[in-house]
Amino acid sequence: MGKLDRPDYVIEKLIFESQPGYHCTANFYVPKRREFPRPGVLVTSGHSGPAKAYVLYHSVALGLVLKGYVVLALDPTGQGERSEYFDPETGKHLVPLCVSQHHYLARPSWLVGRSLAGYRTWDCIRAVDYLTSRPEVDPEKIGVTGNSGGGIMALLITAADPRVKVCAAAHPGGSMEGTYLAGQYLIRTEIYSLIPPRPCLMIVGDKSGEQRGHQDKLDHMLRFYEGLGVDKSRGQLVLVDGFHDMKQPKREACYAWLNKWFKRESEGGKEPPLQPHSVEELNCTKTGYVLSDLGGESGQTINAKLA
Numbered sequence: 001m002g003k004l005d006r007p008d009y010v011i012e013k014l015i016f017e018s019q020p021g022y023h024c025t026a027n028f029y030v031p032k033r034r035e036f037p038r039p040g041v042l043v044t045s046g047h048s049g050p051a052k053a054y055v056l057y058h059s060v061a062l063g064l065v066l067k068g069y070v071v072l073a074l075d076p077t078g079q080g081e082r083s084e085y086f087d088p089e090t091g092k093h094l095v096p097l098c099v100s101q102h103h104y105l106a107r108p109s110w111l112v113g114r115s116l117a118g119y120r121t122w123d124c125i126r127a128v129d130y131l132t133s134r135p136e137v138d139p140e141k142i143g144v145t146g147n148s149g150g151g152i153m154a155l156l157i158t159a160a161d162p163r164v165k166v167c168a169a170a171h172p173g174g175s176m177e178g179t180y181l182a183g184q185y186l187i188r189t190e191i192y193s194l195i196p197p198r199p200c201l202m203i204v205g206d207k208s209g210e211q212r213g214h215q216d217k218l219d220h221m222l223r224f225y226e227g228l229g230v231d232k233s234r235g236q237l238v239l240v241d242g243f244h245d246m247k248q249p250k251r252e253a254c255y256a257w258l259n260k261w262f263k264r265e266s267e268g269g270k271e272p273p274l275q276p277h278s279v280e281e282l283n284c285t286k287t288g289y290v291l292s293d294l295g296g297e298s299g300q301t302i303n304a305k306l307a
Contacts, residue, residue, distance in 0.1 A: 040137035044146030051080030147246035149174035205242035
């Protein structure tokens with residue numbers, strides 16, 4: 001849907017269908033002056049209205065592309081350009097973006113055997129399909145990173161898709177992303193057991209008060225690293241300065257982890273200077289609403305057809 005051509009990278013503005021007629025908006029970052037194919041990274045957005053264009057999530061994509069990664073940053077349903085509950089005449093959201101829209105979609109989804117986690121994971125699987133289809137990307141070197149709701153999605157897509165080789169999840173959690181048809185706590189441990197032996201880092205702000213909860217997730221996973229006979233250092237939790245966010249200390253921990261496992265330590269973990277783009281520049285649609293511009297399916301219409 002257009003390109004932003006900058007001295008060190010190009011950002012392609014994409015719309016793809018993860019299900020027939022179900023449109024996903026995304027930004028695809030390609031570095032310049034690099035040999036291809038290169039490792040690809042999926043950035044899964046956390047709970048912010050602008051999603052892929054939110055400055056902290058956009059910044060991690062910028063940092064990665066400047067370190068030579070090919071990056072795909074995806075809008076989740078109910079965020080960015082994928083609002084489902086809005087007045088098409090005024091553009092006013094009838095249900096607030098992010099968590100509220102997720103709850104509005106998730107609850108009726110259970111009645112037809114679906115879940116928000118399922119919808120978001122399938123979007124991510126199709127995003128990995130797109131990444132691996134591009135000639136710039138080495139399909140054997142796919143990583144994923146995200147924060148908060150995007151952090152739990154990083155864990156879920158790694159568990160669900162063996163093509164993902166390395167995971168860096170910051171503050172993984174979400175009230176609907178972490179609630180499944182079969183329950184929550186026990187099914188979560190079963191899902192996360194599918195990640196080992198692949199390297200998985202949990203990044204936590206030292207002032208967030210979240211270390212214990214995320215360490216509990218990792219402790220369950222570490223038993224599977226050990227049982228599979230691999231070094232338990234493949235699963236780690238790192239504490240860095242900050243709160244529940246994806247600010248520079250978290251981003252640099254992500255770069256260092258991906259560089260380590262993709263054997264690109266020479267790129268270093270320190271973040272280069274960034275020049276973020278505006279939300280409007282990164283939008284893939286004219287109105288900022290994919291349902292207004294393209295129509296097609298929504299989670300609501302898919303659920304209705306299943307019902």
